[in-house]
Amino acid sequence: MISLVSEVKNSKGLKYDILEGVEVKRGSALVKRGFAHMQKHGVIMDVTNIEQAQIAEEAGAVAVMVLDKLPYDVRKAGGVARTASLKIIEEIMDHVTIPVMAKCRIGHTYEAKVLEAIGVDMIDESEVLTPADEERHIWKWDFTTPFVCGARDLGEALRRIEEGASMIRTKGEPGTGNVAEAIKHIRIVNNEIRRIKAIYESGDQQELVKIARELKVSYELVEEVGRLGRLPVVNFAAGGIATPADAALMMTLGCDGIFVGSGIFKSEDPLERAQAIVIATTFYDDPEKVAEAQEMISESKSMMGLDIKTLELKMQERGTS
Amino acid sequence: MIIGILAYQGAIEEHLKMTKIALESMKINGEVKLVKKYDEIKEINGLIIPGGESTTIGKISSLNQTIQLIKQRIYEGMPVLGTCAGLILLAKRVYDRVIGEVRQSLIGVMDITIERNAFGRQRESFEADLEIPIIGEKKFRGVFIRAPVIREVGPNVEVLSRLGNLIVAVKQGSIIGTAFHPELTDDPRIHQLFIKEICNRLL
Numbered sequence: 001m002i003s004l005v006s007e008v009k010n011s012k013g014l015k016y017d018i019l020e021g022v023e024v025k026r027g028s029a030l031v032k033r034g035f036a037h038m039q040k041h042g043v044i045m046d047v048t049n050i051e052q053a054q055i056a057e058e059a060g061a062v063a064v065m066v067l068d069k070l071p072y073d074v075r076k077a078g079g080v081a082r083t084a085s086l087k088i089i090e091e092i093m094d095h096v097t098i099p100v101m102a103k104c105r106i107g108h109t110y111e112a113k114v115l116e117a118i119g120v121d122m123i124d125e126s127e128v129l130t131p132a133d134e135e136r137h138i139w140k141w142d143f144t145t146p147f148v149c150g151a152r153d154l155g156e157a158l159r160r161i162e163e164g165a166s167m168i169r170t171k172g173e174p175g176t177g178n179v180a181e182a183i184k185h186i187r188i189v190n191n192e193i194r195r196i197k198a199i200y201e202s203g204d205q206q207e208l209v210k211i212a213r214e215l216k217v218s219y220e221l222v223e224e225v226g227r228l229g230r231l232p233v234v235n236f237a238a239g240g241i242a243t244p245a246d247a248a249l250m251m252t253l254g255c256d257g258i259f260v261g262s263g264i265f266k267s268e269d270p271l272e273r274a275q276a277i278v279i280a281t282t283f284y285d286d287p288e289k290v291a292e293a294q295e296m297i298s299e300s301k302s303m304m305g306l307d308i309k310t311l312e313l314k315m316q317e318r319g320t321s
Numbered sequence: 322m323i324i325g326i327l328a329y330q331g332a333i334e335e336h337l338k339m340t341k342i343a344l345e346s347m348k349i350n351g352e353v354k355l356v357k358k359y360d361e362i363k364e365i366n367g368l369i370i371p372g373g374e375s376t377t378i379g380k381i382s383s384l385n386q387t388i389q390l391i392k393q394r395i396y397e398g399m400p401v402l403g404t405c406a407g408l409i410l411l412a413k414r415v416y417d418r419v420i421g422e423v424r425q426s427l428i429g430v431m432d433i434t435i436e437r438n439a440f441g442r443q444r445e446s447f448e449a450d451l452e453i454p455i456i457g458e459k460k461f462r463g464v465f466i467r468a469p470v471i472r473e474v475g476p477n478v479e480v481l482s483r484l485g486n487l488i489v490a491v492k493q494g495s496i497i498g499t500a501f502h503p504e505l506t507d508d509p510r511i512h513q514l515f516i517k518e519i520c521n522r523l524l
Binding site: 001002017019022024025027028030031034037038041042057059062063093094095096097098099119120121122146282283 | 331335339372376417419425437441442444447448450466467485504506507
């Protein structure tokens, strides 16, 4: 029922075991992409400690993403941003029942291995941290743990899926409280998908081959996008979402769910805001409900936003190859 | 026949698609709808509670008070299928393997005790062939994602399937629950079983 396109057979991430006398298979595309499907229509919240993780769970988050610093603070601090302290991640795993995710640097296979070793539920190979390899992303088929990766356009999204990502999110511009870039990225992806779908339906295989070459991905992946009329994995919005209305807007643009980074815990009303964003994400197609959610927060308590044009560091430009 | 998919969070579209396939395979004319509002839940003949995060689905349904309505409708005899998170919400007793006691909103209609995250974290999630005699001899590919197991069942609960000794599918009257995700594979037999249950009620 879910697309298994591009799955690498006999990858290192596949594990066979006997459980209760029954042969079981772990780390398959079905099990990894299936996990992402369970997050749909939900809100994944960035947290830096146990208290924030518990607030997120209480508010109805479907998962938490653990970082050392929220993206807004990463921007302010400068220097090299790395994966969070394992001790904090482990403490959070011991205190919440929802999935716990964590970020690793782009191309930093060993940070990812360490996160897998401690049992993180999903790894975000993220442009919010300082990239470790400018040439190559992690070969994610080597992992039993599923990955999510950011994308600004369809080519980036499909290249990440070909490397084994089980979930895609827009890059947006993290830590800005400015949803404009996330909107730009989802529109680009949607428009490219619409074009491929039309070509697929016209039966023009040669044009699909041309597109696959342009995007530097396999033909079968482009063909699957045409057949499905959407990405073959779950696609979330991320990067700059700060209010319930932001979340609802991203859902109406076809996103499967929402990541909120700095928007919640850099605001002055995190619990109310977290709850309100969850409600707006669920009821995005009902403006009255979204209005009720928006009324739960006060704009004077929103995080201070940043204008994209004046940014010294554009995180979205990292890891595009 | 109107079948509702509780559309707050999780694998909603996957259940929608699978239910339509199951109806078609059984040559039954039925409508499948995503339901969120009180009035929508009032008019359905059967409800599917999808997999997702049980804390999130429970939270939203208690905030808008549909949880009470769902409970009342199930007590009146409305068939319901809960998969994974849906199964957890249907249970009367729930604890977490690591955290122990949990504070979360439950519909609480099935006389079972659930252990959440019973197999461990996502890297321990798996797929496996299951024997489910009620749907036929052919094995069913069960996808278990941070799945719960059923540790105790009351006298009115029928065990539909076990993985080794672990109970992974149950039925209590017209309430069906699975610890795995029949909406993720292309085998519609669990959905067909549920639709049969609705047909029996409507006769």
